[in-house]
Amino acid sequence: MKDSASEHTLSGETFGLPPQQTRLEEFWSQLRKNRLAFAGLVIFGFFFLVAVVGMLLTTGTSPVLDPSLVRLQEKLRPPLSGPNLESLLPEEVPPLRVYLLGTDELGRDVFARMLQGAWVSLTVGFVAVGLAVIIGVFLGGLSGYYGQNSIRVGQVILVLLALWVVLGWSGMSGVYLVVLAAAAVVVLASMVLLHRGKSHGPFAVLDAQLISVDALITSLIDIMLCFPSFFLILTVVALLPASIYNIMIVIGLTSWMGAARFVRAEFLSLREQDFVTAARALGISDWRIIFRHMVPNAIAPVLVSATIGIAGAILTEAGLSFLGFGVPPPHATWGNILSDGKNYLFDAPWLTIIPGLAILVVVLSFNLFGEGLRDILNPKLRERH
Amino acid sequence: MTSDPLLIVNDLKVYFDTEQGVSKAVDGVSYMVRPGETVCLVGESGCGKTVSALSILGLLPQPPAQIAGGEVLFKGRNLLELAEEDLQSVRGREISMVFQEPMTSLNPVFTIGYQIEEVITNHEGVSHKEAEIRILKLLQDVGIPSPKERIHDYPHSLSGGQRQRVMIAMALACSPDLVIADEPTTALDVTIQAQILNLFRELQEKRGMAILQITHDLSVVAGIADRIYVMYAGIVVEEGSVWQIFRDPSHPYTMGLLESLPGRREKGQELATIPGTVPDPTMKPSGCPFHPRCSYFQESCRDQFPPMCNFGDDHLARCPVIHAERIA
Numbered sequence: 001m002k003d004s005a006s007e008h009t010l011s012g013e014t015f016g017l018p019p020q021q022t023r024l025e026e027f028w029s030q031l032r033k034n035r036l037a038f039a040g041l042v043i044f045g046f047f048f049l050v051a052v053v054g055m056l057l058t059t060g061t062s063p064v065l066d067p068s069l070v071r072l073q074e075k076l077r078p079p080l081s082g083p084n085l086e087s088l089l090p091e092e093v094p095p096l097r098v099y100l101l102g103t104d105e106l107g108r109d110v111f112a113r114m115l116q117g118a119w120v121s122l123t124v125g126f127v128a129v130g131l132a133v134i135i136g137v138f139l140g141g142l143s144g145y146y147g148q149n150s151i152r153v154g155q156v157i158l159v160l161l162a163l164w165v166v167l168g169w170s171g172m173s174g175v176y177l178v179v180l181a182a183a184a185v186v187v188l189a190s191m192v193l194l195h196r197g198k199s200h201g202p203f204a205v206l207d208a209q210l211i212s213v214d215a216l217i218t219s220l221i222d223i224m225l226c227f228p229s230f231f232l233i234l235t236v237v238a239l240l241p242a243s244i245y246n247i248m249i250v251i252g253l254t255s256w257m258g259a260a261r262f263v264r265a266e267f268l269s270l271r272e273q274d275f276v277t278a279a280r281a282l283g284i285s286d287w288r289i290i291f292r293h294m295v296p297n298a299i300a301p302v303l304v305s306a307t308i309g310i311a312g313a314i315l316t317e318a319g320l321s322f323l324g325f326g327v328p329p330p331h332a333t334w335g336n337i338l339s340d341g342k343n344y345l346f347d348a349p350w351l352t353i354i355p356g357l358a359i360l361v362v363v364l365s366f367n368l369f370g371e372g373l374r375d376i377l378n379p380k381l382r383e384r385h
Numbered sequence: 386m387t388s389d390p391l392l393i394v395n396d397l398k399v400y401f402d403t404e405q406g407v408s409k410a411v412d413g414v415s416y417m418v419r420p421g422e423t424v425c426l427v428g429e430s431g432c433g434k435t436v437s438a439l440s441i442l443g444l445l446p447q448p449p450a451q452i453a454g455g456e457v458l459f460k461g462r463n464l465l466e467l468a469e470e471d472l473q474s475v476r477g478r479e480i481s482m483v484f485q486e487p488m489t490s491l492n493p494v495f496t497i498g499y500q501i502e503e504v505i506t507n508h509e510g511v512s513h514k515e516a517e518i519r520i521l522k523l524l525q526d527v528g529i530p531s532p533k534e535r536i537h538d539y540p541h542s543l544s545g546g547q548r549q550r551v552m553i554a555m556a557l558a559c560s561p562d563l564v565i566a567d568e569p570t571t572a573l574d575v576t577i578q579a580q581i582l583n584l585f586r587e588l589q590e591k592r593g594m595a596i597l598q599i600t601h602d603l604s605v606v607a608g609i610a611d612r613i614y615v616m617y618a619g620i621v622v623e624e625g626s627v628w629q630i631f632r633d634p635s636h637p638y639t640m641g642l643l644e645s646l647p648g649r650r651e652k653g654q655e656l657a658t659i660p661g662t663v664p665d666p667t668m669k670p671s672g673c674p675f676h677p678r679c680s681y682f683q684e685s686c687r688d689q690f691p692p693m694c695n696f697g698d699d700h701l702a703r704c705p706v707i708h709a710e711r712i713a
Contacts, residue, residue: 026537148446273489274484274485274486274489274490275489275490275491275492275493277444277484277490278482278484278490278491278552278555279492280444280476281442281444281476281477281481281482281484282476282477282481282482282504282507282555282556282558283473283474283475283476283477283478283481283504283507283508284473284477284503284504284507285473288507293492293495296494297492297493297494377494378493378494379493379494379539379541380493380539380541
């Protein structure tokens with residue numbers, strides 16, 4: 001029996017519906033209740049604002065605060081010291097008439113450099129870790145959910161054909177393309193026939209099971225973990241044009257393995273839970289089950305490791321910049337201020353303490369926010385607050 | 386009961402590849418469900434009830450499971466041959482399922498309203514407002530008190546019985562023609578059990594859907610079933626109406642089951658049991674799978690797989706020995 005018309009004539013007032021609360025509103029009110037998480041979000045928002053303002057103040061032909069202005073006679077001044085107005089040209093005097101965060105070994109204003117570096121450092125952290133989390137959740141989810149499903153010879157051939165076409169697109173003649181496309185169609189058609197159990201004979205080899213999805217992805221993870229990732233990044237960066245976005249992507253592409261393992265492990269236990277079978281029994285598609293139903297249940301450990309990953313990514317960028325592969329000098333980032341400053345650790349400790357503190361606070365605020373996010377995503381944990 | 390059957394399971398065979406050999410969990414099971422009736426699959430743990438029900442909707446992971454034969458005809462279509470996408474539109478919309486364990490069958494991170502809404506919007510393109518009204522109606526129908534407050538609740542703040550009611554609401558969301566209930570009351574205490582069973586009955590009267598109940602609890606069966614299939618070791622050993630099965634059990638296994646009910650004995654007497662244990666599904670006895678435990682055992686049972694014998698009025702049992710006795 002399908003729904004009778006009477007059910008549709010009922011209106012919300014019949015039940016005296018409470019005012020609608022969308023998921024976003026619910027999310028927001030939960031966040032407001034969780035003070036630490038809200039503080040984390042506020043601090044992070046503040047840093048983001050500083051980064052944007054800093055970018056505006058320090059770029060252009062005559063920036064308000066010039067981060068690359070060298071004043072050798074003013075080097076290694078401690079924070080809050082005033083400039084020596086007699087020895088400086090009028091345009092070299094900092095506009096605030098004070099070195100808020102001191103100067104470095106070349107007499108550059110650290111405040112200006114921190115402002116300039118904020119944008120790069122924040123985006124490196126978040127883009128790289130965001131990419132790593134997306135790849136990790138995707139691969140970990142597939143590996144955990146499909147697990148023992150086998151990859152068949154035919155599927156591998158199809159993927160190879162597709163790769164061949166994509167990689168050799170420009171330099172390939174038309175005849176070649178037609179042959180490849182025809183091969184793909186033959187393979188696909190015989191796989192479909194095999195799947196229905198209507199075809200046998202020589203094509204049966206296409207249906208042979210090669211390796212399970214899980215084995216493939218976990219061995220990919222192991223292979224990626226085998227490489228010392230810093231050298232992998234160095235190799236890739238050496239081949240690509242130097243750009244901060246390439247750095248972010250490369251850092252992301254080499255640091256997803258932890259997230260993938262966490263998600264896979266969670267999925268292995270979640271997969272057996274009844275609500276997954278129940279969702280399937282009610283006709284919900286695999287993709288929706290994986291990414292809508294299971295990922296929120298599995299995300300907690302990933303968020304924790306991601307917050308630590310942000311600090312790691314900022315420092316990796318610093319290391320790359322130090323070796324000349326990252327952001328080219330004299331552009332500042334928190335990482336290269338930190339690594340330049342370590343030579344003057346005892347003479348000018350503010351050169352390491354200030355960027356170090358900034359990274360710490362960003363990571364901490366994201367950590368608090370991440371923990372709050374975990375509680376919001378998992379309603380059972382809300383009870384504690 | 387002259388209407389065409391809604392669901393016909395015909396000689397279904399589901400095998401599992403295990404390290405000990407092929408486990409024949411379901412080995413040639415046939416049953417049917419007519420529109421609007423309640424059919425019970427009864428049998429002890431491990432006799433293949435759940436496996437046969439899961440394979441109707443293609444929910445068994447293959448491998449290790451493997452459908453070795455048979456067909457599942459639903460409204461004339463063989464569900465075993467449908468593509469996954471077509472099956473998804475059958476699941477939840479035409480056939481839905483209620484599971485045994487209400488504590489874990491709901492996703493802990495979504496509100497119950499959201500989970501029911503997902504089923505509705507997944508199958509029918511209705512607006513959020515419209516869906517919400519239907520959800521409230523459903524929650525009211527399944528007896529959740531003050532549904533407009535509960536709709537934003539998360540599963541952990543509901544009791545087991547309430548969660549099972551929500552599961553039933555989800556199963557009914559798209560008004561399916563058949564609801565498969567896999568031991569829906571096993572995890573609940575007895576008073577809640579009775580409420581849930583009554584709920585099924587009421588909803589069936591209101592909506593006219595068919596119910597396939599899977600249970601090992603004979604007292605549940607007696608209360609709700611129109612017809613019963615008794616399963617043992619992967620086969621159906623007896624089928625008939627409630628009356629026929631309870632009054633006139635014609636297979637030694639059914640007799641043994643009924644004998645072992647506590648109510649059948651005087652106070653102080655020891656309960657009757659069926660000697661022996663269920664056979665290992667990888668090494669089933671030859672002939673009749675029940676023969677090593679059977680009190681009616683004859684030499685012929687060892688070699689010949691028993692045919693279904695007709696005891697009149699659609700009452701069938703796989704026991705030629707008793708059949709011969711009754712005829713004589």
